Amino acid sequence: MDISKYAKREILQLAERPTPRTPIPRTGDIINLGAGDPDFNQPPIVAEWIKEAIEAGETHYTFQGHPEFKKTVAEYYSKYGVKIDPETQVIPTSGGGAALFLTLAATINPGDEVIIPDPAFQGYINPIKYFGGRIVRAKMRKTEDGYFRPNIENIEKAATEKTKLIIICNPDNPTGCIYTMEELKEIARIATEKDFLILSDEIYNEFTWMGKKHTAIATIKEAVDRTIIAMSLSKTFAWTGLRVGYIIAPKELAELIWRVPIGVSTIPVPIQIAAAKMLREGWRFHEEMKREYKKRIEHCVKRLNEIPNIKCVHPEATFYLFPDITETGIKSTEYTNKLFEEERVRVAAGSTFGEMGEGHIRIALVASIEKLDEAINRIERLHKKLKK
Numbered sequence: 001m002d003i004s005k006y007a008k009r010e011i012l013q014l015a016e017r018p019t020p021r022t023p024i025p026r027t028g029d030i031i032n033l034g035a036g037d038p039d040f041n042q043p044p045i046v047a048e049w050i051k052e053a054i055e056a057g058e059t060h061y062t063f064q065g066h067p068e069f070k071k072t073v074a075e076y077y078s079k080y081g082v083k084i085d086p087e088t089q090v091i092p093t094s095g096g097g098a099a100l101f102l103t104l105a106a107t108i109n110p111g112d113e114v115i116i117p118d119p120a121f122q123g124y125i126n127p128i129k130y131f132g133g134r135i136v137r138a139k140m141r142k143t144e145d146g147y148f149r150p151n152i153e154n155i156e157k158a159a160t161e162k163t164k165l166i167i168i169c170n171p172d173n174p175t176g177c178i179y180t181m182e183e184l185k186e187i188a189r190i191a192t193e194k195d196f197l198i199l200s201d202e203i204y205n206e207f208t209w210m211g212k213k214h215t216a217i218a219t220i221k222e223a224v225d226r227t228i229i230a231m232s233l234s235k236t237f238a239w240t241g242l243r244v245g246y247i248i249a250p251k252e253l254a255e256l257i258w259r260v261p262i263g264v265s266t267i268p269v270p271i272q273i274a275a276a277k278m279l280r281e282g283w284r285f286h287e288e289m290k291r292e293y294k295k296r297i298e299h300c301v302k303r304l305n306e307i308p309n310i311k312c313v314h315p316e317a318t319f320y321l322f323p324d325i326t327e328t329g330i331k332s333t334e335y336t337n338k339l340f341e342e343e344r345v346r347v348a349a350g351s352t353f354g355e356m357g358e359g360h361i362r363i364a365l366v367a368s369i370e371k372l373d374e375a376i377n378r379i380e381r382l383h384k385k386l387k388k
């Protein structure tokens, strides 16, 4: 049967599932460092919170999201000094992905241009295309010491009167960079001059290293009225399967987003209640995870740099490494295919994230140090074979 006749046109134009998200068996000796799914399980109290909420009868419609969740989100984000009205500015979403999707659903008309950096999180591409948006890439620049940075000149060049939105990922997946206040001010200036919106994906805000701090673009006066913030508990508390995220937006934009006809607010109520508790009480658990990630980063950066033909900078943020493998002389997809087929290690090819990602691989540090060590042994073995 030709199924395409039943399909919405835009669906057929979308790329298939990107490699890091292709399901692979959890068994055997495969080490999966492809998707950013943290390997930490929940403290038992989370299950109790969910159970208590169900037992207390918190199982009814909350059309606009649970007030307690929205209030806690507003309190949490006010740590940046941004004033948020929970009732009119917070939209619960089932994860960061849904926060992005709903924002695009509310704003993108066919033909609208959306600026995204290159490289960038591959999850931005398909939703933009689905709504008929035109993607305009603004290449990042790579510094001499190997760090990717947003390139303001390229963002300025990418902006036209058709630009509806820029998406920034701050801190950035896959490069691990944190936008500086100067860079954010420049982006705010361009957005104001050219009159477009800023979608700021900040889901890695709590994972910063090297004494760096995440700076929120909504703290810039010029930007605040045109900034939509996409957030998620997926990484902060390893909640990838519990699906909790949210949007913070200026009142008028939030009203537009609420009009997207998906029906009822999409997070189950008991989970919203547990999420609110987690945002208040889950920080010890988060700090433990963070300590572990820090150890993993230090260890893996050091070990990778000992392998010939691989250069790895210490990320400023996130739990990804984005080493440069250009000197192996092969493309990143060939490299990742070989690494998977010959050594049973899944990592993401840099080209998945855009042209500028070519010559890199992204390693998600979502396994124990012992497993990561074994993955690096296998990478080392692959490099020895490649040299022959």
Ligand SMILES: Cc1ncc(COP(=O)(O)O)c(C=O)c1O
Pocket (backbone or CB within 6 Å): 036, 094, 095, 096, 097, 098, 121, 123, 169, 173, 201, 203, 232, 233, 234, 235, 240, 244, 245
């Ligand atoms: C930059 C970025 N934004 C959004 C998402 C989606 O997050 P969620 O799992 O909460 O939908 C991810 C997931 O990896 C991500 O890396």
